Amino acid sequence: MLATRGSRRKxxxxxxMVSRSKVQETDGxxxxxxxxxxxxxxxxxxxxxKEEEEQKDRPPPSEAAAGxxxxxxxxxxxxxxxxxxxxLYTVKHKVGATTSEHSxxxxxxxxxxxxxxxxxxxxxxxMMTIASDEKPPIVILNLVVVEAxxxxxxxxxxxxxxxxxxxxxxxxxxxxxxxxxxGSPRVSRSSHAPPAEEDGEERQLNTHADxxxxxxxxxxxxxxxxxxxxxxxxxxxxxxxxxxxxxxxxEGHRDSLSHAVPAKFIRATTVKPNxxxxxxxxxxxxxxxxxxxxxxxxxxxxxxxxxxxxxRFFKQVAQSARSGSGGQDDFLGCVNISLQDIPSTGxxxxxxxxxxxxxxxxxxxxxxxxxxSTREDRGVSEExxxxxxxxxxxxxxxxxxxxxxxxxxxxxxxxxxxxxxATTILHQHAVQGDLTELQQxxxxxxxxxxxxxxxxxxxxxxxxILKQLNDKFTQDALTYEEQESLAESxxxxxxxxxxxxxxxxxxxxxxxxxxHRKLDSLLKFLAAFSxxxxxxxxxxxxxxxxxxxxxxxKKGCVEWYGRLREQQQLDxxxxxxxxxxxxxxxxxEVCSHCFxxxxxxxxxFMQSVSVPFFATIYKQLEKLVSADIQDTVGxxxxxxxxxxxxLSTIPDAMSLTMGTATFELYMATKDLYK
Numbered sequence: 176m177l178a179t180r181g182s183r184r185k186x187x188x189x190x191x192m193v194s195r196s197k198v199q200e201t202d203g204x205x206x207x208x209x210x211x212x213x214x215x216x217x218x219x220x221x222x223x224x225k226e227e228e229e230q231k232d233r234p235p236p237s238e239a240a241a242g243x244x245x246x247x248x249x250x251x252x253x254x255x256x257x258x259x260x261x262x263l264y265t266v267k268h269k270v271g272a273t274t275s276e277h278s279x280x281x282x283x284x285x286x287x288x289x290x291x292x293x294x295x296x297x298x299x300x301x302m303m304t305i306a307s308d309e310k311p312p313i314v315i316l317n318l319v320v321v322e323a324x325x326x327x328x329x330x331x332x333x334x335x336x337x338x339x340x341x342x343x344x345x346x347x348x349x350x351x352x353x354x355x356x357x358g359s360p361r362v363s364r365s366s367h368a369p370p371a372e373e374d375g376e377e378r379q380l381n382t383h384a385d386x387x388x389x390x391x392x393x394x395x396x397x398x399x400x401x402x403x404x405x406x407x408x409x410x411x412x413x414x415x416x417x418x419x420x421x422x423x424x425x426e427g428h429r430d431s432l433s434h435a436v437p438a439k440f441i442r443a444t445t446v447k448p449n450x451x452x453x454x455x456x457x458x459x460x461x462x463x464x465x466x467x468x469x470x471x472x473x474x475x476x477x478x479x480x481x482x483x484x485x486x487r488f489f490k491q492v493a494q495s496a497r498s499g500s501g502g503q504d505d506f507l508g509c510v511n512i513s514l515q516d517i518p519s520t521g522x523x524x525x526x527x528x529x530x531x532x533x534x535x536x537x538x539x540x541x542x543x544x545x546x547x548s549t550r551e552d553r554g555v556s557e558e559x560x561x562x563x564x565x566x567x568x569x570x571x572x573x574x575x576x577x578x579x580x581x582x583x584x585x586x587x588x589x590x591x592x593x594x595x596x597a598t599t600i601l602h603q604h605a606v607q608g609d610l611t612e613l614q615q616x617x618x619x620x621x622x623x624x625x626x627x628x629x630x631x632x633x634x635x636x637x638x639x640i641l642k643q644l645n646d647k648f649t650q651d652a653l654t655y656e657e658q659e660s661l662a663e664s665x666x667x668x669x670x671x672x673x674x675x676x677x678x679x680x681x682x683x684x685x686x687x688x689x690x691h692r693k694l695d696s697l698l699k700f701l702a703a704f705s706x707x708x709x710x711x712x713x714x715x716x717x718x719x720x721x722x723x724x725x726x727x728x729k730k731g732c733v734e735w736y737g738r739l740r741e742q743q744q745l746d747x748x749x750x751x752x753x754x755x756x757x758x759x760x761x762x763x764e765v766c767s768h769c770f771x772x773x774x775x776x777x778x779x780f781m782q783s784v785s786v787p788f789f790a791t792i793y794k795q796l797e798k799l800v801s802a803d804i805q806d807t808v809g810x811x812x813x814x815x816x817x818x819x820x821x822l823s824t825i826p827d828a829m830s831l832t833m834g835t836a837t838f839e840l841y842m843a844t845k846d847l848y849k
Contacts, residue, residue, distance in 0.1 A: 234585065235690035238631055241678040246628040246667070248572060255292060256302060258569055262288050263306035265604045270314055270547045271519025277599040287596035291577040312549035312607060316343060316461040316514065319544035320444050322454040326507055326528075326539040334449040337507055341442040343461055343514065451539075506530075508537035512545070519606050521546030548609035561656050563608030564618060570601055571622030579630060587693060591623065591636040613652050616644040621664045628671045634696035637668075638703055648709040662713045672701060673723060677731035685771035694776070698783035724786050732795040739764055745803065754807050755836040761803070762843040765796050769847065797847075804844065811837060 239245065250258075266284045273279035289299045320339050329335045442461065447453035508528025522545045530537045574597040582589050593601075605615050620640050627637060653661070675682060675697065683690040704710055705720035743764075745757040773789045780788035 230684045230686040241681040260302050260306050274518050278595045312551045315548045317546050319458045320455045321542040323541040324452045326451045336448045337453050338446045339444040549607040568618040575626050586630045587633050613647045616647050620644045624668045634700040638700045645707045645709045650712045673727040676727045680735050685775040702784045728791050732792045736799050766847045
């Protein structure tokens with residue numbers, strides 16, 4: 176009985192298998208293929224996730240691999256040699272006291288220059304000879320008399336009328352200095368000597384003419400004349416501030432005195448009446464030629480009636496002023512500053528006012544800004560710094576390229592920091608060329624931006640440099656050439672960023688951590704750039720960056736879809752079965768791309784630039800996919816409607832394959848529209 180039942184079961188199973196085999200033979204395994212479609216779709220999704228996981232720790236693709244051609248800056252050999260000589264000349268004639276962040280070693284600077292320029296020792300010696308034969312530059316003291324506070328009241332109404340005299344005076348190098356008041360740098364003895372010692376000091380200056388070329392100081396003194404308006408007289412030999420003078424007559428005598436002594440040696444500020452806290456904000460440029468200026472100044476000042484020498488210059492200027500105004504000036508104080516103590520980075524400092532002697536009682540302080548620069552006799556205006564700006568930019572480019580060549584990691588991980596010799600050379604070149612902080616920031620930005628278009632840098636580094644430029648930006652402070660150069664740099668940088676975004680699928684694969692960080696940095700860079708004042712001022716007619724990003728995303732999406740069609744060899748005029756298979760692969764790839772865009776890229780775009788990335792590309796892809804499917808599917812449906820299908824007829828394999836493929840395309844399209 177049991178054997179009979181077992182045999183019956185075997186017969187039933189065998190019969191079922193035979194039945195199924197006959198069905199499969201009849202329908203060409205249509206139902207099996209149909210049932211496997213959901214599994215195939217799920218396998219594709221799992222494969223996509225697996226690929227994302229594999230991308231996780233890989234280095235991101237390079238821009239060159241994505242088809243972006245690097246922009247290379249080529250410098251001719253002659254330009255390199257001229258720039259090299261300029262650097263050697265700059266190092267040879269360093270100005271200002273060296274600060275802690277810069278190098279004072281000339282050999283170290285020359286060695287780094289030779290290394291960065293890749294010149295041989297013989298070439299270095301040849302160009303060093305050229306630089307040494309050049310005439311030394313003339314040192315310029317740039318001074319801004321900003322303000323004073325807490326001055327002594329000399330008028331009956333409780334105020335004074337202060338004014339300032341400015342100049343550079345030679346100082347003696349022997350003898351003891353009296354103490355320097357708090358807040359003032361070290362000063363030479365000649366600037367502090369009491370009146371009784373001036374004649375002897377003057378003889379000492381004439382005896383030690385060679386020392387005059389090495390030791391100079393800056394003097395400031397305040398005076399005031401009762402019941403009269405004070406004025407200010409300045410001299411390139413010393414810095415002083417004073418109050419005094421009588422109305423228009425006093426000012427007129429001050430002007431005549433300024434004409435008597437050459438303008439090269441005297442400077443004057445305006446008068447600030449009825450105040451103990453005057454504010455001037457007046458700038459002066461004082462020549463300080465170590466070879467000729469000081470001795471020439473002494474001889475010129477001797478031509479002024481009553482002025483017997485540099486050491487007594489300020490005192491006798493005040494006496495001459497009194498004789499023209501008919502009154503007595505009151506001394507308010509002075510400041511003496513050794514030029515040797517002015518750092519190359521400049522000074523912005525409050526100085527306590529001193530008396531003429533240690534017994535003088537004065538009060539108050541004054542704020543001065545001072546920095547050194549140079550000028551050369553090249554037949555061009557001192558205000559024309561365009562050539563120095565170009566040189567500074569080229570130096571930045573060369574040093575950045577050199578440091579990148581030594582960096583062993585990916586260029587986008589380089590910090591952008593230059594070594595001390597490089598920053599010292601750039602600093603000295605800017606100081607001697609009298610480049611403003613804004614001009615230096617422009618040069619730095621252009622150099623790094625151009626390098627980025629050749630070798631990808633970190634967008635966080637570019638943003639940092641751009642913010643520094645924006646903080647210093649004042650439109651009127653740039654020349655037409657400088658602003659045009661900056662505008663061109665902005666345009667090419669934005670164009671490069673948009674070109675990178677168009678290659679988003681290739682350059683920023685989903686799941687790649689480093690690529691994700693780079694994309695985040697790029698979008699934050701563009702967002703910050705669009706909100707900066709410098710962007711609106713330099714490119715007033717530039718389209719809004721957000722709208723440019725949206726258009727770029729759309730263009731990139733269309734370009735990517737076009738490449739995908741080529742990869743799938745989609746030819747609507749080809750064989751129907753091949754067209755269906757290509758469409759299936761195409762739609763599945765589009766589904767995978769949309770899935771990745773939603774999960775990885777959409778949030779970055781929304782947070783950084785408020786661009787709905789997923790919605791933007793989905794609309795584009797929906798149109799493109801619909802256009803491709805409509806022709807093929809429409810034609811197939813038309814053929815099915817016109818065909819005479821008999822249910823009793825066994826369909827051929829091609830018909831079954833077409834049916835399965837059509838349904839698979841439907842499922843893929845359904846996933847896309849979910």
